Amino acid sequence: MNVEWQRPRAHAWGGDPERAALLAIAEDIRSRAGFKVCAVEVLRADRMLEFVAIAGADDEGRDLLGQASPVDAMHAALSLGADYGAFTFVAGEWMTDEASELMARYGHVPELPPANEPDAWLATDMLAARIVDAQERLRGIVYLDEPLSGRRPTPEQISELGSMLALQLRAILTHFDREQLEGQLRVARSASAAIRSMSSERDLGGFLKKARHHLKEGFRASDLQIRLFDGGHELNLSRRSEQDVDPRHHRLLDEAAQRAWSAQTALIVEPGHVWGDEILAREGGEDLDLYLARLGAAAVVLVPIGAADEALGYVWVVRHDVRWTEAESIAALSAGHDLGRAVVNARAFAREEQLVGELQRLDQYRTQLIATITHEMKNPIGALAGHLELIDMQLEDGLQVPEAIVRSLSTMSRSVDRLSALASSLLELTRLGQSDTPLVRRPVDLGDLVAEVAALFEAQARAAGVELTFDADSGSVVTGDAAELEMLVTNLVSNAVKYTEPGGSADVTVRRDGDRAVLTCADSGIGITPADQDLVFGEFHRSGDPRARQRPGSGLGLSIAKRIVERHRGTISVTSEHGNGSVFTVRLPLAGPEDHPGPT
Incomplete structure (x- = not known):
C-alpha cells in the first residue's frame, strides 16, 4: 500500500x-x-x-x-x-x-x-x-x-x-x-437504541450483542464487530470475518484505535488506502488490502470507543456497497462516545453487583458462623447451668462450703445467665435475618402488650430506683407476630430501665396517629452521644460512654428491635441528648378493617 x-x-x-x-x-x-x-x-x-x-x-x-x-x-x-x-x-x-x-x-x-x-x-x-x-x-x-x-x-x-x-x-x-443531519440522525438513532437496550440488559456481553444489532443497521454495515481492550469482550459475530481477521493484527488495530480516539477521528480502510493513520497504513496496509479482497468489501471503518481521555475499544464496520461519508464519521464518533459511557456504566454496575454478591456471601457466612457457634454454646451452657442448679439445691439442703466458694458460685451463675442470654439473642438475630423466616401475622393490641411488659419490669425498675409508667390509646391494634412484638417492647423497656440512674423515670406510651400506631419509650437516663446515635441500631454496637459500658449488654438488643420493626413494615428512630435521656419511637401500621382483634 x-x-x-x-x-x-x-x-x-x-x-x-x-x-x-x-x-x-x-x-x-x-x-x-x-x-x-x-x-x-x-x-x-x-x-x-x-x-x-x-x-x-x-x-x-x-x-x-x-x-x-x-x-x-x-x-x-x-x-x-x-x-x-x-x-x-x-x-x-x-x-x-x-x-x-x-x-x-x-x-x-x-x-x-x-x-x-x-x-x-x-x-x-x-x-x-x-x-x-x-x-x-x-x-x-x-x-x-x-x-x-x-x-x-x-x-x-x-x-x-x-x-x-x-x-x-x-x-x-x-x-x-x-x-449532514440525515447521516448523523441515522447513526444517532441506532446508537440511542443501543444505549436504551442497557435498561433491559445489564450484562456487558449481552448489551454489546444488542448494541451490535442496532449499530449494524444504523451504519448500513454488512458486518460489524465490537472489540473492547481490557474487558475480555470481542464480538466477531460473522463467521467469515472471524476467520479472516488475523489475531496478530489486534495489536495494530488496538494501537490505531488509541490514536484515533486521541485524534477524535474514524479510520477508513479502502483498497489501496488507509485514511487517517499513517502508522497503520505503513505497518498493516498490505494485510488490510488482502483482508478487503477476501471479504469482497468496499471499505472497513474503525470507530474508536472511549470515555473522557481513555480509549476503551472500537467498532469495526464492514461495507460492501455503500460508500462511507464524512457525515457518518462525525455521527460515528458521537456514537463512540455514547458507547464508551455505556461501557463504563455497565462495568461499574458489574463491579457493584460483584461487590454486592461478595458482601451477601460474606453476610451469609457470618450468619452461618454465628448460628453454628451459638448452637455449640448452648450445650456447654446448658451443662453448666444444670450443674450449678444441682449445687444450689445441695446448698439449700444444708451442704456446708466456704463463703468464698458461695460467692464464686454466684458469679458463675450470673455469667452463665449472661452467656445464655447472649446465645438466645444471637439465635434470634440469625432467625430474623433469614429471608425464609415466616412472619406469623395476627391482630395484636399494642397497648395490652405494653401493659404486660411494663408489669414484668415493674419490680426491676423499683429495685433500680426508676419510676416506670405506661399509657396507651385504646384500639391500638397492629397485625404481626405477637412474640416478636413482645421482644421489641421488652428490649426497649429493658434498655430504658438499665441506662437510667436512680431517681429517674422511664415512660412508655402507645398512640394512634392516622393509620399508624406510635410506640414511644422515653427515659431520663444517660443519653446517647451524637456519634453513637448513627450506630446504635448496628449489630454488637456498644457505646463508647464509660457509664454505658458499666451496664451489662451484648449490643444486640436494638439491632434485633430494628429487624423486628422492619419485618412488620414499620420504622424505628431515636432522638437523644447526651446526659439527658433518650426517646425511641416505633411506628407500625394499624390493623386494617379486615383484621379482627384476637388474643395475643
Whole structure:
C-alpha cells in the first residue's frame, strides 16, 4: 500500500441523491449567470474541500468530481482576489507562483482560445462565492468559469450575480445541512437504541450483542464487530470475518484505535488506502488490502470507543456497497462516545453487583458462623447451668462450703445467665435475618402488650430506683407476630430501665396517629452521644460512654428491635441528648378493617 503523498480521500461526502440535487442547482446557477461551468465544493469535517457537483465542464474538468483539496490551498488563491458582494474575483495575472502551483495540483485549468481583448476571460481567472452559515463559518465554495460572453464581468455585474443567485446559494447550504443531519440522525438513532437496550440488559456481553444489532443497521454495515481492550469482550459475530481477521493484527488495530480516539477521528480502510493513520497504513496496509479482497468489501471503518481521555475499544464496520461519508464519521464518533459511557456504566454496575454478591456471601457466612457457634454454646451452657442448679439445691439442703466458694458460685451463675442470654439473642438475630423466616401475622393490641411488659419490669425498675409508667390509646391494634412484638417492647423497656440512674423515670406510651400506631419509650437516663446515635441500631454496637459500658449488654438488643420493626413494615428512630435521656419511637401500621382483634 502506497503511503507517499496522495490526494485526500475522494467521494467522502453524501450519496447519489444529494449529489444529483446539487448538480441540478449548479446547472441552474450557470444558466442564470451566463457561464459555461459551475462547480460546487463542500467543506468536510477533515478541513478538505470536495467537489460534489460540476455542471458544464469538459471531461478533464469532470474528473475532479469527488476529489478533495486542503481548504488552505483555496484560501491561498482567494485571498489574492477582490470581493464584490457574495463573489470574489481573482484575475489570472494576480496569481502568485504558490497559488498557481496549488491550483495546478488540485484544480483544473481549461484550454481556452487566445483572446486579445483587454477584458477577455483568461483560463487562470477565478470567480467564486463562499457558502457560509449563520455563524459565518465556511461550509463550501461555488465556482463559475468560462463566461458565455468570453469577457470578465465588471464589478457591478459580479455584485448583481450575488443578489440574483442568493436563493440558489442558500439552497446549497440547506442541502449541506440536510445531508449532514440525515447521516448523523441515522447513526444517532441506532446508537440511542443501543444505549436504551442497557435498561433491559445489564450484562456487558449481552448489551454489546444488542448494541451490535442496532449499530449494524444504523451504519448500513454488512458486518460489524465490537472489540473492547481490557474487558475480555470481542464480538466477531460473522463467521467469515472471524476467520479472516488475523489475531496478530489486534495489536495494530488496538494501537490505531488509541490514536484515533486521541485524534477524535474514524479510520477508513479502502483498497489501496488507509485514511487517517499513517502508522497503520505503513505497518498493516498490505494485510488490510488482502483482508478487503477476501471479504469482497468496499471499505472497513474503525470507530474508536472511549470515555473522557481513555480509549476503551472500537467498532469495526464492514461495507460492501455503500460508500462511507464524512457525515457518518462525525455521527460515528458521537456514537463512540455514547458507547464508551455505556461501557463504563455497565462495568461499574458489574463491579457493584460483584461487590454486592461478595458482601451477601460474606453476610451469609457470618450468619452461618454465628448460628453454628451459638448452637455449640448452648450445650456447654446448658451443662453448666444444670450443674450449678444441682449445687444450689445441695446448698439449700444444708451442704456446708466456704463463703468464698458461695460467692464464686454466684458469679458463675450470673455469667452463665449472661452467656445464655447472649446465645438466645444471637439465635434470634440469625432467625430474623433469614429471608425464609415466616412472619406469623395476627391482630395484636399494642397497648395490652405494653401493659404486660411494663408489669414484668415493674419490680426491676423499683429495685433500680426508676419510676416506670405506661399509657396507651385504646384500639391500638397492629397485625404481626405477637412474640416478636413482645421482644421489641421488652428490649426497649429493658434498655430504658438499665441506662437510667436512680431517681429517674422511664415512660412508655402507645398512640394512634392516622393509620399508624406510635410506640414511644422515653427515659431520663444517660443519653446517647451524637456519634453513637448513627450506630446504635448496628449489630454488637456498644457505646463508647464509660457509664454505658458499666451496664451489662451484648449490643444486640436494638439491632434485633430494628429487624423486628422492619419485618412488620414499620420504622424505628431515636432522638437523644447526651446526659439527658433518650426517646425511641416505633411506628407500625394499624390493623386494617379486615383484621379482627384476637388474643395475643
